[in-house]
Amino acid sequence: MLSRLKTITAGMLLAGTMLAQAGPAQAETTMKVVMHSDVKIVDPIWTTAYIVRNHGYMIYDTLFSMDEKGEIKPQMVDTYTESPDKLTYKFTLRDGLLWHDGKPVTSEDCIASIKRWSAKDPVGQKLMTFVDAITADDAKSFTVKLKSPTGLLIFGLGKPSSNVPFMMPKRVAETDPNTQISEFIGSGPFVLKQDEWKPGDKIVYTKFKDYKPRAEPASGLAGGKVAKIDRIEWLAVTDQQQAVNALLAGEIDMIEQPAFDLIPLLKDDSNIKLWNYNPLGLQYTMRFNHTQPPFDNPKVRQAVTYALNQKDFLEATVGNPEYYQVCKAMFVCGSPLASERAWTGCSSRTSRNRRNC
Template identity: 55%
Template sequence: ATDAKTITLKLKEPYGLALESIGKPSSYVPFMMPKRLAETPAGQQIPEQIGSGPFKFVKAEFQPGVKAVYEKNTDYVPRKEPASWTAGGKVVKVDRVEWITMADAQTAVNALQSGDIDFMENPPWDLLPVLEANQDIKVETLNKFGFQTLGRMNFLYPPFDNVKVRRAAFLAMNQKDVLDALVGNSKYYQACGAFFVCGTPLASEEGSETLVKGGGMAEAKKLLAESGYDGTPIAIMAPGDVVTLKAQPIVAAQLLREAGFKVDVQATDWQTVVSRRTSQKPVKEGGWNMFFTNWVAADVMNPVVNFSIGGRGKNGGWFGWAEDAKIEQLKDAYARSSAPEEQKKLAADIQKEAYDQVIYVPLGQFLIPSAWRKSLTGVLDGPATPIFWNIDKSE
């Protein structure tokens, strides 16, 4: 920071994607914070939340896993322009926003219908008809790009340290089975082989035919037999407490078993997955072979922001620690390019290498509608979690 209100980026060389690199709307968000907080050791929790945005976090009322409270920041001065996703003028029209965690979806739906709560972020797809039938409730998809769901293998240990085994697992997968089990209603999902999201300038179907259309099981069995796979069980972490992550491990396990893999589906919760996936130890010592997660589509739309498509291995790579020098070279070339056509070609080359090496397995895209009582007005679209500026509430 050059002064109290200015942060200056000093680059070693010209870089045309600086804004894209720091403009992520969700994980991992580049939070700006005071120097004393920024210097907090990596393994230590930041002791306070200080920002300059339209809301203030009420630490005294925070109950982890139960409730988070935000109050209007009366010192905040919005930009004099319309709101645009997480940019633009952020005009807060309510004094207080409470985020309440309700683990049981039916309980949350009942609370929304009775007026005990005003807004529900992610109603389950099978309960949408109940909400849509209520004249006091509006159901709408706010994140129009949706989410990409994916499977990630651990490259450090057998059997997925062998690219032939990874390819066999990849060929066994098909997105329709996963999306049917996860979402069910085809109105809210899309089979998509693009690492950088369908409907974007970098979208490509290169390398995804069996994944999108199916038909790869016979080749998966053949390749697995040729790979030297010795029957090592695949430990798949399966969180049961997140609606949008329950189906993927179960469907994947069925498909992998059909291909000839031995699979150990380990039931757990998401917090344990988040902790355990950081382990670089063998499965017998608390490690893992495969897990599933979802990315906000806006966070994976190009090679610079898509963390899961890197090849840096243990040197700063994403969980699973894929090591691939070619992908890193291509990503570097993409970051240095400022020509859209060249970037598009480089993104296609990155996708081809990612599929060849099975850096991760895209399992399709899906939309999650939100629901709110019609006493709320001014609810805005957003690229990730809902945004609460511009919302007004009538009695």
């Protein structure tokens, strides 16, 4: 999965969040981007669509975030404590957190946001089976009491992908989880220009000048989110050739996910930088309907798994082996939980040293 950006904007982006690490101030800038999809829904709790998740990272913030090492780090949270029995967690928010309407972020806002997120997200639903109570201690602190210890609390609050537990004002977060929100106020580094949002055309974000980033350097989705772009426009361009032509002509600044067969055109232009912001890539998944014959039989599912060849599918969908990797791990190869032993019967030594033993 690759991103493309003109060299004139190189260094201005962090992953897919349109953020950069701290650095010298820059002149007012506008960045035009073609994302992988058009934005038609702007409630990141109501849907798991990746484009809506990406939109969420533009205008909302999270209590915790995952860094480039896959570790969960505090984001809106300043400090937190864990009781010796691992049943009571106390969280204190950072100073200076503001909503886009200028009002301070409170613990009540966060509690309401956690409850709305957990009603929709599978990790959140499971987490809440361990939760006894979530209570506000004061305007900036709240306590989570568990029925029994679980590692899901901090991980869940910092999970990086859909549904992400984005924080919203209490009045917004109290919207029924099965109803889309109608007010789009966040506390993140960018503000949604709702008056300029035109589905099928573009969605516009402007820098939130009162956003207070963390002091640490940016790392993955954690650390200091320092916005260095004053205005960002996500343009809805469905034709990949048209998007690439626009990038080559300097009419746009970035394509999030260009078609594989058009990448050679971009490589040939010295003004274009190809940037892999997700080294782990994406994993194709085939899911059997195990409630219906013949796939209600585990032996049939196992036979199909042996019969299908990953490389055939990857050749058909990607084509260039430079951009794909055969991986027999249940979890993505290269990730902390990756293992091929259950699939290949390799020894632990072999599975550590070879991807496809």
